[in-house]
Amino acid sequence: MTYQSPISPGRSWYEDTAGPRPEYPALVGDLACDVVIVGGGFTGLSAAAHLAKAGSNVVLIETHRFGDGASGRNGGQLGTGQRAWAEELEAEYGFSRAKALFDLAEEAKAHLLEFAAANKIEIDYMPGQLSLAHKQRYVDDYKAHAEIMANRFGYPHVTFMDAKETAERLGSTRYFGGTRDTGTGHIHPLKLVIGTANVAAQAGAQLFEQTPATGIASLGGKVKVTTPKGTISAEKCLIGVNAHGGTLEPVSAAHIMPIGSFIGATVPLGADTKVLPGGESVDDSRFVVRYFRKSADGRLLFGGREIYAVNDPKDIHIHIRRQIAELYPDLRDVEISHGWGGYVGITMPRKPFVREVMPNVISVGGYSGHGVMLSNFFGKLYAETVAGNRDRLRLIEDLKIPAFPGGRRFRAPLLFLALNWYALRDRI
Numbered sequence: 001m002t003y004q005s006p007i008s009p010g011r012s013w014y015e016d017t018a019g020p021r022p023e024y025p026a027l028v029g030d031l032a033c034d035v036v037i038v039g040g041g042f043t044g045l046s047a048a049a050h051l052a053k054a055g056s057n058v059v060l061i062e063t064h065r066f067g068d069g070a071s072g073r074n075g076g077q078l079g080t081g082q083r084a085w086a087e088e089l090e091a092e093y094g095f096s097r098a099k100a101l102f103d104l105a106e107e108a109k110a111h112l113l114e115f116a117a118a119n120k121i122e123i124d125y126m127p128g129q130l131s132l133a134h135k136q137r138y139v140d141d142y143k144a145h146a147e148i149m150a151n152r153f154g155y156p157h158v159t160f161m162d163a164k165e166t167a168e169r170l171g172s173t174r175y176f177g178g179t180r181d182t183g184t185g186h187i188h189p190l191k192l193v194i195g196t197a198n199v200a201a202q203a204g205a206q207l208f209e210q211t212p213a214t215g216i217a218s219l220g221g222k223v224k225v226t227t228p229k230g231t232i233s234a235e236k237c238l239i240g241v242n243a244h245g246g247t248l249e250p251v252s253a254a255h256i257m258p259i260g261s262f263i264g265a266t267v268p269l270g271a272d273t274k275v276l277p278g279g280e281s282v283d284d285s286r287f288v289v290r291y292f293r294k295s296a297d298g299r300l301l302f303g304g305r306e307i308y309a310v311n312d313p314k315d316i317h318i319h320i321r322r323q324i325a326e327l328y329p330d331l332r333d334v335e336i337s338h339g340w341g342g343y344v345g346i347t348m349p350r351k352p353f354v355r356e357v358m359p360n361v362i363s364v365g366g367y368s369g370h371g372v373m374l375s376n377f378f379g380k381l382y383a384e385t386v387a388g389n390r391d392r393l394r395l396i397e398d399l400k401i402p403a404f405p406g407g408r409r410f411r412a413p414l415l416f417l418a419l420n421w422y423a424l425r426d427r428i
Contacts, residue, residue, distance in 0.1 A: 003015075006068075007069060007244060008068055008341055010316055010339045010340030012190070012340040013265040013295065013337065014189060014191075017297075018188065019191070021065075024197070024201075024207045026208055026209065027230045027232075031059055033057040033233075034056045034057040034235050035056055035059075035235065036058075036225050036236075037058065037060040037240060038060075038061055038248070039238075039239060040062025041067065041070065041071035041375065042375035042379065043240035043378055045060070045193065045200055046115075046196055046379025047378075047382045048060045048207065049196055050380045051386060052203035054386075058204075060205060060206070061213060062210075063210075063212040063213070064209065064210065065210070066209060067190050067193035067194070069343065070243060070261075070342045070344045071193050071371075072193045074189050074371070075186075075292075076372065077281045077283065078186060078372055079129065080105070080109070080155070080157075080181055081102045081106070081155075082101050082102065082105050083351060083367070083368050084349075084351065086149065108376070108378075109183075109373050111377050112372070112373045115376070119198075121199075122191060122195075124188040126279050126293075127182065128278055129180070129184050129282070130161070130169060130180055130281070130282045131179045132175040132283070132284045133178050134176070139177040139178075142160060142179050146160040171274035171276060171328065172275075185280075186281040186293050189372060192376070212227060213225050213226070214228060223236060235360065236386060238361075238362055239252060239361065240365065240379075243259075249357055251355065256346070256347060256365045260342070261341060262304075264316060264317060264320030264339045265339075266335065269294070275328060275331075276293070276294050276300075289304070290304035291304065300331070302324050304320070316340065317336040317339045321336055344368070345366045350369075352365070352366050352371075352399070354397045355397060356397075362393075366401070
């Protein structure tokens with residue numbers, strides 16, 4: 001029987017091409033360990049792998065299966081830097097802090113590729129990313145950004161593209177210009193999930209699927225995580241549930257909001273297609289970002305429809321095909337072989353949320369669409385923290401992340417109104 005994630009709609013192309021996806025047992029009985037990790041996505045699995053390799057006794061639990069959330073179903077783009085442009089961070093935090101945040105993200109990118117290579121995880125890495133202006137008035141910002149990256153932040157891989165070059169590299173005339181980044185690329189995220197879990201297990205981490213956390217308590221210097229069929233006692237706890245925290249831990253829930261994002265995969269477009277001849281991934285300047293790329297077998301993987309409530313749409317194929325046709329009219333009748341969605345965690349300022357939410361319990365999430373490389377690296381930084389070096393994780397902990405307004409009752413409706421207002425502005 002084909003597995004269907006209970007928390008994410010549709011079956012992804014990733015699931016059909018990732019190869020064997022091992023199943024891990026559910027926890028039955030009580031355990032004691034050094035570190036307990038709640039959440040089996042990129043953050044938790046990376047932390048488990050690095051901690052176990054360093055000799056810690058680690059237990060990781062996941063409510064469903066590893067990668068059922070955004071980690072195994074996202075757009076696969078690495079990006080460069082933080083979610084905000086480096087010059088935006090400089091305006092808010094000053095140059096030294098902005099440069100440190102940028103350098104940390106660059107190290108995250110290198111770490112992901114090195115981790116995959118060292119552990120022989122085939123992640124289908126393909127280089128290049130195009131970032132595009134969907135309005136003429138944004139073009140000058142992109143041109144300035146390329147110059148700032150090279151001259152101020154020491155990153156020479158971003159170059160400006162005028163409308164002509166953009167059309168040639170994209171295979172569409174619907175954008176006005178943008179940048180090309182040859183220092184980043186895109187991957188098959190579920191292969192990375194499966195591979196990281198395997199590394200963690202081989203290093204000695206105890207991994208459990210189908211094991212929800214029903215409560216987390218920190219008392220007397222110990223952390224206890226309860227599950228339906230057992231309790232885990234630990235010295236420290238990492239919460240890495242991102243968009244799927246629910247009522248488990250109130251501080252994280254107040255700062256991280258789930259939004260649904262949806263992707264369609266076409267049938268292979270063929271060798272003669274004009275779509276993305278260089279194989280780059282794409283993101284654009286819309287608030288409701290459109291992001292797309294070609295897969296290793298020549299499909300167009302196109303994401304761009306977001307919702308801000310938790311009701312799953314039943315018409316992913318229709319809406320994705322409509323957005324594809326806006327950019328590529330010749331593909332208006334293209335067959336969509338897969339349509340799927342997932343929930344990503346965002347914060348108010350679209351920066352990551354890292355906080356010690358109770359003694360010895362750190363919560364990490366809210367990557368806001370920039371989590372493929374950051375979440376994996378934050379797992380490594382958490383392992384460094386357990387080993388006694390919290391300096392680099394604290395660089396993220398100290399970011400200003402306010403709670404969403406409205407409290408538990410009203411924050412989802414308020415966010416729905418606000419983000420749909422921005423979506424309307426994208427079209428004006």
